[in-house]
Amino acid sequence: MKHSTTQQTRSGHRGPARRIGRTLALVLPVVLVLSGTLAVTRVNWTGSPASSVLTASDVSTRDLGRAPQDVLRDQLVTELQDKNPGQVLTHLQQAVNGHPALARHCTSIARALGKAAVRRYGVSRAQSYARPVCDTSFASGVLAGRG
Numbered sequence: 001m002k003h004s005t006t007q008q009t010r011s012g013h014r015g016p017a018r019r020i021g022r023t024l025a026l027v028l029p030v031v032l033v034l035s036g037t038l039a040v041t042r043v044n045w046t047g048s049p050a051s052s053v054l055t056a057s058d059v060s061t062r063d064l065g066r067a068p069q070d071v072l073r074d075q076l077v078t079e080l081q082d083k084n085p086g087q088v089l090t091h092l093q094q095a096v097n098g099h100p101a102l103a104r105h106c107t108s109i110a111r112a113l114g115k116a117a118v119r120r121y122g123v124s125r126a127q128s129y130a131r132p133v134c135d136t137s138f139a140s141g142v143l144a145g146r147g
Contacts (some may be wrong), residue, residue, distance in 0.1 A: 069105035076109065077116045085117045085129035085138070093133050106134035114141020 072095055080088050092109060096102050102109075110133055117126035117138075123146045130139040 068099070069102055069109060072102060072105075073109045073112050076113055080113060080116050080120060085113065085121070085126060086131070088113060089129065089131060089133045089138060096134070107137040110134040110137035111141035111144065114138040114143075115145035118142055118145030 072092075076088050076092055079091065089110070092106065092113065096106050114126065114130075114137070117129065118141075120126070121129075123142060126142045126145070127139065130142060
């Protein structure tokens, strides 16, 4: 005499709904984390309403023969004339996040920005913008620029 009214299935033959559910349980959290991470990297942390992410379309025809890190450094140093170093450092971080190959050049670019900031703003004001972008290379550039 059976006490259960549910149909017994063999453990080797699980239904497709169970397989789909297990797949979603594994894939969905990964997709959510990745999409959230990408969304956070695109947030404009400077507070200025203008979209100021550097893109490949910002490169002029005269820059085609130059290395990408040199083009980026020159663009950011030029941008430093119009914007404060905090905004420029944010753009550097966004460029490195968008193009990970630039990460190995981040310290030299940040150091160049620090030196340029000293020429533009003076040592004490330039130092006030220092933050840990590229392992505090901006701050070391400020120190190198004062001498």
